[in-house]
Amino acid sequence: MGATTLTTKDNIRQTAEKLFRERGYAAIGMRELAREVGIEAPSIYNHYKSKDDLLREICFDIAEQFFAAFDKAVAGEDKPMKKLRAAIRAHIGVISANIYSSEVFFNEWVFLEEPNLSKFKKMRYEYEMKFRDIIDRGVKKGDFKKLNTKLAAFTIFSALNATYDLYKSSERMNTDEIAEEISNLLLKGLKA
Amino acid sequence: MGATTLTTKDNIRQTAEKLFRERGYAAIGMRELAREVGIEAPSIYNHYKSKDDLLREICFDIAEQFFAAFDKAVAGEDKPMKKLRAAIRAHIGVISANIYSSEVFFNEWVFLEEPNLSKFKKMRYEYEMKFRDIIDRGVKKGDFKKLNTKLAAFTIFSALNATYDLYKSSERMNTDEIAEEISNLLLKGLKA
DNA sequence: CTTTAAAACAAACAAGTGTTAGCTGCGCTG
DNA sequence: CAGCGCAGCTAACACTTGTTTGTTTTAAAG
Numbered sequence: 247m248g249a250t251t252l253t254t255k256d257n258i259r260q261t262a263e264k265l266f267r268e269r270g271y272a273a274i275g276m277r278e279l280a281r282e283v284g285i286e287a288p289s290i291y292n293h294y295k296s297k298d299d300l301l302r303e304i305c306f307d308i309a310e311q312f313f314a315a316f317d318k319a320v321a322g323e324d325k326p327m328k329k330l331r332a333a334i335r336a337h338i339g340v341i342s343a344n345i346y347s348s349e350v351f352f353n354e355w356v357f358l359e360e361p362n363l364s365k366f367k368k369m370r371y372e373y374e375m376k377f378r379d380i381i382d383r384g385v386k387k388g389d390f391k392k393l394n395t396k397l398a399a400f401t402i403f404s405a406l407n408a409t410y411d412l413y414k415s416s417e418r419m420n421t422d423e424i425a426e427e428i429s430n431l432l433l434k435g436l437k438a
Numbered sequence: 439m440g441a442t443t444l445t446t447k448d449n450i451r452q453t454a455e456k457l458f459r460e461r462g463y464a465a466i467g468m469r470e471l472a473r474e475v476g477i478e479a480p481s482i483y484n485h486y487k488s489k490d491d492l493l494r495e496i497c498f499d500i501a502e503q504f505f506a507a508f509d510k511a512v513a514g515e516d517k518p519m520k521k522l523r524a525a526i527r528a529h530i531g532v533i534s535a536n537i538y539s540s541e542v543f544f545n546e547w548v549f550l551e552e553p554n555l556s557k558f559k560k561m562r563y564e565y566e567m568k569f570r571d572i573i574d575r576g577v578k579k580g581d582f583k584k585l586n587t588k589l590a591a592f593t594i595f596s597a598l599n600a601t602y603d604l605y606k607s608s609e610r611m612n613t614d615e616i617a618e619e620i621s622n623l624l625l626k627g628l629k630a
Numbered sequence: 631c632t633t634t635a636a637a638a639c640a641a642a643c644a645a646g647t648g649t650t651a652g653c654t655g656c657g658c659t660g
Numbered sequence: 661c662a663g664c665g666c667a668g669c670t671a672a673c674a675c676t677t678g679t680t681t682g683t684t685t686t687a688a689a690g
Contacts, residue, residue: 254667254668270464270548270549272462272464272465273464273549275646275647275648276647276648276649277646277647277648285667285668285669286668286669286670287648287649288649288650288651288668288669288670288671289667289668289669291648291649291650292666292667292668293667296648296649297648297649353545356462357462357465393619393622393623394619397604397611397616397619397620397623398619398623400600400603400604401597401620401623401624403600404596404597404599404600404601405593405596405597407596407600408592408595408596408599408600409596411592411596412589412592419589424589427585427586427589427590428589428593430585430627431585431589431590431593431624431627431628432593432623432624432627433627434626434627435622435623435624435625435626435627436623446637446638467676467677467678468677468678468679469676469677469678477637477638477639478638478639478640479678479679480638480639480640480641480679480680480681481637481638481639483678483679483680484636484637484638485637488678488679489678489679631690632689632690633688633689633690634687634688634689634690635686635687635688635689636685636686636687636688637684637685637686637687638683638684638685638686639682639683639684639685640681640682640683640684641680641681641682641683642679642680642681642682643678643679643680643681644677644678644679644680645676645677645678646675646676646677646678647674647675647676647677648673648674648675648676649672649673649674650671650672650673650674651670651671651672651673652669652670652671652672653668653669653670653671654667654668654669654670655666655667655668655669656665656666656667656668657664657665657666657667658663658664658665658666659662659663659664659665660661660662660663660664
């Protein structure tokens with residue numbers, strides 16, 4: 247399979263992910279993006295309707311991956327603690343498989359235009375709720391101690407959503423290793 | 439003390455903090471900033487050398503506050519665990535005392551121009567190292583379990599640096615309450 | 631008052647923004 | 661081979677960007 251030959255559209259997409267990540271969506275103009283791809287700016291519009299359309303595709307593709315990975319990971323597990331561990335591993339897994347675009351997902355979504363912006367916020371909220379539900383159930387079942395579940399979910403999420411930073415340093419850790427250590431660190435505080 | 443009457447410079451500064459936070463540094467033009475202040479764009483240059491100069495002042499002022507609060511908080515404490523708790527409380531305290539500008543500090547520093555950008559990165563690294571040092575010492579003393587201190591510091595830091603989000607929701611929690619709960623959650627995983 | 635300096639202004643500059651119109655050449659299908 | 665359409669191009673539009681110039685207003689000091 248010749249994965250070496252990229253279509254122009256994929257080329258634009260990948261170059262955009264790299265540049266948006268490195269210098270931010272707002273700082274990258276269509277002309278610079280085109281130059282990096284090796285074409286002229288107007289040619290981009292043969293593949294994407296607008297700059298916003300490009301950002302939208304990047305952000306929503308990753309969003310889908312987060313949902314899919316979560317559902318698949320949680321499906322097999324029964325106990326809240328195991329569910330949460332599996333969800334954390336899945337979440338970090340998606341990030342590590344998409345180092346560039348996941349960083350765009352986390353940091354550049356603010357530049358989405360309506361109605362994509364509202365749609366994105368809604369999706370993200372729903373995803374966060376899936377995590378919070380696990381914690382809520384864990385508390386109700388008595389597996390987790392009684393605590394502010396909103397704050398707990400927030401804390402865990404904040405830590406997870408910064409992990410893309412870990413893949414920048416030279417000493418690249420294994421993904422499962424990261425997931426294991428972070429889970430140990432975060433989940434001890436939950437146990438009843 | 440008539441704190442109600444603001445100098446134009448302070449007015450620009452505060453308006454900038456609010457707008458940069460709400461819509462991002464890149465999205466706010468000098469004309470819009472000026473309009474919100476109630477002056478014309480060129481008048482801003484009587485108080486700030488450039489747009490970058492304005493961002494620089496906001497970011498570095500908060501940076502100083504983080505350092506000062508850390509040093510003051512840690513000074514009294516002896517045991518690593520108490521040191522860490524105090525540092526966390528201090529860090530969250532600075533954020534809660536500067537809800538607008540701290541969010542700019544965390545999210546908009548990327549738009550700083552050289553040499554401010556490099557200076558900023560260096561400062562932030564030094565600050566993070568102060569946290570990591572506490573953990574390192576705690577491990578050496580045997581108070582903390584043996585773990586990847588870099589990853590542990592990273593996790594704690596990620597959680598702390600997102601707390602500005604907590605002050606956005608309607609049900610505003612008390613700062614000490616937040617610090618207490620987050621500490622409980624994060625530090626259980628460290629104990630030997 | 632008069633002088634002086636700070637701070638406001640309108641006008642303009644040079645560069646850059648995303649995007650569109652219209653044209654050209656290439657390769658596939660009939 | 662003719663015709664179709666995809667995908668590239670140049671040129672340009674309509675703004676917007678941060679900032680500078682030169683001038684006028686404002687307010688405090690002598």
